[in-house]
Amino acid sequence: MMDRPVCLIxxxxxxRIQVNASAIADLSQIRQPVVVVAIVGLYRTGKSYLMNKLAGSQKGFDLGATVQAQTKGIWMRCLPHPTKEGHTLVLLDTEGLGDVEKGDKKNDTWIFCLSVLLSSALVYNSKAVIDEDAIEKLHYVGEMAELIKVKSKDNEDDEAEYSGHFPIFIWAVRDVTLKLEFNGRPITEDEYLENALKPKDIDSQGSSETVERHNQYRDCIRMYFKSRKCFMFDLPTGDKDVLQNMDDVSEEKLSPTFMAQTKKFCDYIYNQADVKYVDNTHTVTGETLATLATTYTNAISSSNIACMEDVVANISVAQNTAAVKEATQHYGDKMEEKVKFPTETLDQIIQISEECEKEALKIFMKKSFKDNDHQFYKQYGAIIEQKKSEFFKRNDLESRTHCEKLLKSLSKELEDLVEQGAYVHLGGYQKFKEEMERIEKKYNNEPRKGTKAEEVLQDFKKSKEMLRVTIMKNDEALSEQQKKIEEEKVNKEKLEQQRRMEESRRKEEDRKLEHQRRIMEEHLREALEKEEEERHRLHEQLQSLMHHKARESDKYKSQGYEEPAGMYQEQIKDLRQRQEEVNSPNWRPLVVTGLAAAASFFFPPSALVAGAALLGVTQLLHR
Structure with missing residues (x-):
């Protein structure tokens, strides 16, 4: 985490604007979900002070004490979230809007748009009062539609969809001296904001052009942001010297009312600012935020248009590529760590592999994003199967190498006696048999021979077959009848051993297949759980949007504006239809059949069907 702010953009x-490579590298290291709070507003309005309070420190973001703007670009500070364990709070302090020293006004719009696109909570900071002038200064909201598109193709309903992607909106009014009253009655801060955002009638005083401009920015604020909140702050102090040194003075020198208002503001941010999401379903980590910042900055700087759909597609490729790499790397690393080659049995390496595969699968499923055609899932599965095959082959090879070395050591005395001709005499065959039995017994008593122990032993016995026959035929102590009986006995033993070996191989294949069935079951379970979670999150997002649009519709209707109220009702109708599609049970067969089709690239058909059967979803494969 950062003990001081760094320049992000x-x-x-x-x-031009560009991302700071060093800051992007730092942000990419954060794998936790992020809550991103950005503050925008005119320069010299005290934005940096609020950011420092959210960071729980007196210093950090540069406050400055002159009329010259201090913050340039967008500065970032990351720290553990005060109330959400396992989350990171990312604070973005932006260059002041309307800086007279800055000649290019479009730069202000870029900064504003990037703040909206990157944050889950946007704080707009202004001074004294929310009046026509204050809202006019927020003209960047009205210009966003020219810089930000939801979909790559032209869509007349684009603006209506912004509220599903934009942050919550918080208006912080500083150095307030007015009394919160309306028509002679006390009102809340939120009521003050809502009253300021009321549209005007076209028939009211003023030209139609003036009224339309008046309503345009208000409509944008109400439409784009699904949640609005207002905080009003008294002057921190009447002492000018204290005001100019806010980052050095103690809180005791500041107004208790101002400090209480600041605490209330911070508590609201900590508790109400949600995790940043991409496409309403995918949790943004520091790593994802780094990709978002880079992609959006490049898009705005190069073409002046940022398309969310295109950015999501780019993030999907980057995120899924990283998911494949991280998950398969995890599997390989954990196998190297856990497997002590050679394992005593096949079941041991299967069990370890299964554990590592489940861990890797969770990583892939958690990190993957919008892999709609299962392209990256296929890559992941194929790499895992290849790595697993290599580990199993290595296990067999190390077992074979160890066993061959062991038999070579145990049979040294036998080889020496053969070379000396010790078995080419009367009764030599019996001694040879006894020596072979002694070697086999000692070999069988040796631990950790691995999966190829029996196969290597049989290969060893086969290698001595010609020698056995020669010694037996030359042993005059055996009659022809005895030699015939011995030969039949050996042949019978060989057939029995061959049968046992074939049975062993069949059981080995069955165990491997059973392992594949269990893994396929895990793949299906994880995929269904992931889809269920994403659909639940999307359901909540749609529910929140419908609530927001219903609230706006009711406000417009109560104020006599039937046309915008009806527009919101049409949007609610579309959202409700989409929610019904999300909640339909028909998605389960699609997930199962889609994943099964992709898994057929690296799983045998029997494993697919059996895995589905174990999970109780076989019928879905045939729908």
Missing amino acids: ENMPDG
């Missing part, structure tokens, strides 16, 4: 001398 830089303003270049030629007017």
